[in-house]
Amino acid sequence: MEHSNRVNGTNGTNGTNGTNGVNGVNGVAHKPRSASRSLPFLTDTLGNSLNDRLLFAVPKKGRLHQVCLDLLHGSDIQFHRHSRLDIALVKNLPLALVFLPAADIPTFVGEGRVDLGITGRDQVAEHECAVPPTTTTGVEQILDLDFGKCDLQVQVPQKGALNRPEDLIGKNVVTSFTNLTEQYFRRLEAVQDGSTATNEETNGEKKKLRTNIKYVGGSVEAACALGVADGIVDLVESGETMRAAGLKAISTVVSSSAILIKSKHPSDPKLVDLILARIKGVITAQKYVLCTYNIQRPKLEAACKITPGKRAPTINSLEEDGWVAVSSMVERKQIAIVMDKLTETGACDILVMKIDNSRTH
Ligand SMILES: Nc1ncnc2c1ncn2[C@@H]1O[C@H](COP(=O)(O)OP(=O)(O)OP(=O)(O)O)[C@@H](O)[C@H]1O
Numbered sequence: 001m002e003h004s005n006r007v008n009g010t011n012g013t014n015g016t017n018g019t020n021g022v023n024g025v026n027g028v029a030h031k032p033r034s035a036s037r038s039l040p041f042l043t044d045t046l047g048n049s050l051n052d053r054l055l056f057a058v059p060k061k062g063r064l065h066q067v068c069l070d071l072l073h074g075s076d077i078q079f080h081r082h083s084r085l086d087i088a089l090v091k092n093l094p095l096a097l098v099f100l101p102a103a104d105i106p107t108f109v110g111e112g113r114v115d116l117g118i119t120g121r122d123q124v125a126e127h128e129c130a131v132p133p134t135t136t137t138g139v140e141q142i143l144d145l146d147f148g149k150c151d152l153q154v155q156v157p158q159k160g161a162l163n164r165p166e167d168l169i170g171k172n173v174v175t176s177f178t179n180l181t182e183q184y185f186r187r188l189e190a191v192q193d194g195s196t197a198t199n200e201e202t203n204g205e206k207k208k209l210r211t212n213i214k215y216v217g218g219s220v221e222a223a224c225a226l227g228v229a230d231g232i233v234d235l236v237e238s239g240e241t242m243r244a245a246g247l248k249a250i251s252t253v254v255s256s257s258a259i260l261i262k263s264k265h266p267s268d269p270k271l272v273d274l275i276l277a278r279i280k281g282v283i284t285a286q287k288y289v290l291c292t293y294n295i296q297r298p299k300l301e302a303a304c305k306i307t308p309g310k311r312a313p314t315i316n317s318l319e320e321d322g323w324v325a326v327s328s329m330v331e332r333k334q335i336a337i338v339m340d341k342l343t344e345t346g347a348c349d350i351l352v353m354k355i356d357n358s359r360t361h
């Protein structure tokens with residue numbers, strides 16, 4: 001059915017080359033949506049037209065899925081997703097959500113088929129290795145979302161003769177990120193051969209890679225124990241998975257976090273700005289708390305150095321002579337230290353409040 005091919009994208013963009021899709025998803029050639037946007041099969045399926053809606057891709061499963069749903073909720077993007085349907089119309093904005101695998105989102109947004117998306121920086125890097133951006137295609141990274149932080153790392157068995165990434169040259173490496181891994185080992189091999197990375201093509205042909213890179217879609221950490229790989233390239237957050245599999249990290253290929261991306265020619269740039277502002281507001285609200293306290297005026301300058309706020313602290317006079325009340329945004333992760341320092345400076349009645357939402361610059 002055309003619908004599942006085009007929107008689910010799981011057939012066209014997976015496979016051994018990850019999100020390669022050089023010819024577009026399922027071979028659909030690139031055509032900017034802004035030029036002509038006709039999605040008749042979606043109209044039929046949902047009984048609603050998507051042609052006037054901005055399309056926003058959200059990871060349909062995995063580590064980023066629930067956090068993204070929470071972010072949409074915080075941004076007052078209201079929708080109802082019918083079971084098994086990967087598209088949901090937003091009730092209060094001319095927007096439709098498209099639920100896709102995180103790995104496929106850069107392809108859809110990069111080709112301009114979808115206007116906005118949330119995915120990992122690692123997935124964008126993996127996609128761009130295979131499909132370099134042009135003036136009309138490729139994604140623009142518009143906001144770091146401050147969650148989904150992890151590193152794509154080269155890992156080898158804790159006990160063994162392999163200790164440096166160079167030791168894996170000519171050996172078997174298993175990963176879900178074949179493009180980044182190939183690029184990484186191509187550079188490493190070039191250095192070992194005494195050539196430069198840019199010198200990797202001879203007579204227009206890529207030099208054959210000596211390292212054998214194999215794709216697996218998940219549970220990458222099992223590959224060494226099962227004898228499929230000498231080393232792996234996989235994501236590490238806490239390091240628990242890696243350690244449990246008896247592996248250690250020896251190099252970082254890419255550091256990642258979740259990002260908001262947009263196509264180069266979104267169908268409704270104003271709505272993109274509105275959604276960006278809302279999401280920024282939620283992210284800022286999660287990152288900061290509001291700290292208020294009372295302090296005697298002579299100690300105010302020292303206190304303001306501890307709580308400079310995002311722009312400047314708000315200072316109000318108190319009825320009690322010589323005292324002021326201060327309120328200031330403080331990074332949530334710094335708040336305990338800030339309260340300790342304020343107390344030392346002579347601040348009292350220190351209160352810390354959660355911020356539900358925000359609009360700041
Ligand atoms: N352990 C982790 N900690 C933080 N972020 C992660 C972690 N694992 C993956 N991510 C981020 O989430 C993105 C999606 O990875 P994930 O493995 O959850 O996706 P998936 O393959 O679609 O889901 P599943 O593994 O359930 O099939 C990654 O590209 C990365 O940016």
Ligand SMILES: O=P(O)(O)OC[C@H]1O[C@H](OP(=O)(O)OP(=O)(O)O)[C@H](O)[C@@H]1O
Pocket residue numbers: 062063217218219220221234235236237238239240241242
């Ligand atoms: O460092 P940690 O906190 O242990 O996280 C790292 C693990 O998380 C991801 O896999 P995930 O659990 O999403 O499942 P997958 O192997 O099916 O991709 C990643 O591929 C690692 O295996």
